[in-house]
Amino acid sequence: MADVDRGELPLVVVITTGGTIAQRRDPESGIAFPAVPGAMLLEALPKLQARARIKIIDLCNMDSSWITPADWLKLGRLAGDELREAAVGLVITHGTDTMAETAFFLDLVLDGVKPVVLTGAMRLDAEDMADGPANLANAVAQVGAPSARDWGVTINMDGCIHAARHVRKADSTRLQSFTSGSAGIMGRVQDRLLQRIGHRPRRLRFPLPEALPAVPLLRTYVGDDGALIRAAIDQRVLMLALAGIPRTAAELAGYFQ
Numbered sequence: 001m002a003d004v005d006r007g008e009l010p011l012v013v014v015i016t017t018g019g020t021i022a023q024r025r026d027p028e029s030g031i032a033f034p035a036v037p038g039a040m041l042l043e044a045l046p047k048l049q050a051r052a053r054i055k056i057i058d059l060c061n062m063d064s065s066w067i068t069p070a071d072w073l074k075l076g077r078l079a080g081d082e083l084r085e086a087a088v089g090l091v092i093t094h095g096t097d098t099m100a101e102t103a104f105f106l107d108l109v110l111d112g113v114k115p116v117v118l119t120g121a122m123r124l125d126a127e128d129m130a131d132g133p134a135n136l137a138n139a140v141a142q143v144g145a146p147s148a149r150d151w152g153v154t155i156n157m158d159g160c161i162h163a164a165r166h167v168r169k170a171d172s173t174r175l176q177s178f179t180s181g182s183a184g185i186m187g188r189v190q191d192r193l194l195q196r197i198g199h200r201p202r203r204l205r206f207p208l209p210e211a212l213p214a215v216p217l218l219r220t221y222v223g224d225d226g227a228l229i230r231a232a233i234d235q236r237v238l239m240l241a242l243a244g245i246p247r248t249a250a251e252l253a254g255y256f257q
Contacts, residue, residue, distance in 0.1 A: 167179070
């Protein structure tokens with residue numbers, strides 16, 4: 001194969017945030033812990049250097065269950081800054097527990113048509129048949145494809161591409177752990193080739209705020225006497241989200257009197 005002028009290769013920015021893809025298991029305790037920086041993730045994929053120029057930014061290395069709205073804001077600002085530069089798009093490595101939530105937030109606040117793809121792993125880096133390297137390679141291939149523009153923020157896991165608007169984690173044991181329900185997947189990456197299947201959903205756009213208010217999410221249930229709702233209101237929250245059994249407007253108004 002002829003030598004490739006690296007200046008002609010697409011520039012892909014990889015922002016790492018942690019998750020299973022960046023964890024290893026302690027041999028004595030058996031507990032998984034953050035241990036793998038972005039440079040080590042790419043060491044497992046030497047052929048990527050022939051397909052793209054990779055810029056690595058290690059933002060953090062944490063379990064995604066620890067992610068906070070403040071982390072979303074930091075990631076959103078960094079992603080926005082990088083998208084305004086020369087990169088063709090971004091790959092964000094992330095834990096799967098809150099990957100869908102992070103993807104949806106970024107889809108709301110990022111402008112432009114450059115691809116932003118979140119990926120991660122269901123198996124640890126050092127385990128047999130670890131899926132992290134393949135997922136990362138697929139995400140880079142998606143971002144580098146000219147046809148990937150204007151898809152919105154997506155998740156690419158096990159070769160399947162999901163729109164941030166529809167995706168959710170549905171299984172904690174399978175490699176194909178995400179679903180987009182009746183909306184279906186947007187596309188696939190197979191043999192590093194991008195295939196479009198579904199349509200991009202209509203995107204909502206909001207300016208990136210300086211801060212995000214705390215919004216308690218409470219689930220109502222049979223026999224619920226409203227004690228948790230009243231407790232949240234006593235904390236002077238600005239907003240309250242309810243899920244579960246519907247409440248009438250009159251009933252809800254009574255809690256605020």
